[in-house]
Amino acid sequence: MKIKYLIPVLVTLSFISPVKAQNKLGDSLHIAATLKKLLSICKNVDFADAKVSDSGMFYKAAPYIIYRGKNKNRAWKDFANYNNPAEKKGVDEVCNRINATVNQDSTYKILKYFTEKESEGTWHVLLLTYKRKGVEKKASFAFLKIGERYGLGDID
Numbered sequence: 207m208k209i210k211y212l213i214p215v216l217v218t219l220s221f222i223s224p225v226k227a228q229n230k231l232g233d234s235l236h237i238a239a240t241l242k243k244l245l246s247i248c249k250n251v252d253f254a255d256a257k258v259s260d261s262g263m264f265y266k267a268a269p270y271i272i273y274r275g276k277n278k279n280r281a282w283k284d285f286a287n288y289n290n291p292a293e294k295k296g297v298d299e300v301c302n303r304i305n306a307t308v309n310q311d312s313t314y315k316i317l318k319y320f321t322e323k324e325s326e327g328t329w330h331v332l333l334l335t336y337k338r339k340g341v342e343k344k345a346s347f348a349f350l351k352i353g354e355r356y357g358l359g360d361i362d
Contacts, residue, residue: 233319243270247301248309249304251264261288262288264300268285268293269357270357282326300358319331319332329360330349331347332347345361346361348361
């Protein structure tokens with residue numbers, strides 16, 4: 207009698223693991239694509255773009271960077287607003303840091319993807335290596351999902 211109920215449970219469980227694996231693969235690919243786009247935005251500023259002279263060099267990066275400021279209603283739940291001077295400064299600092307590190311090596315490698323649950327939500331982390339002045343370095347880029355998009359929340 208118990209076996210009769212056990213078989214449907216085992217069949218259901220056999221489908222759960224592949225679904226989670228597919229979600230993890232999909233998340234990692236989406237995050238890698240988001241990182242690649244952000245690296246490109248920071249590295250390839252189009253000075254012919256009128257908004258660059260009006261707004262600033264890295265205005266296109268703001269939608270890829272998580273707001274981390276003092277407003278508790280927005281912190282870790284919203285993207286940066288490049289029209290706000292403090293947030294613009296933060297976005298510029300992130301792009302400058304990216305350009306001084308991983309954007310120095312076009313052959314950077316993603317070594318690992320993993321997730322960590324924290325108070326802000328589930329962090330999706332890419333660990334990568336790059337070379338700077340011939341020396342191999344490591345960096346972690348941590349993303350949070352806000353709505354349907356991922357945004358960079360931290361670089362270590």
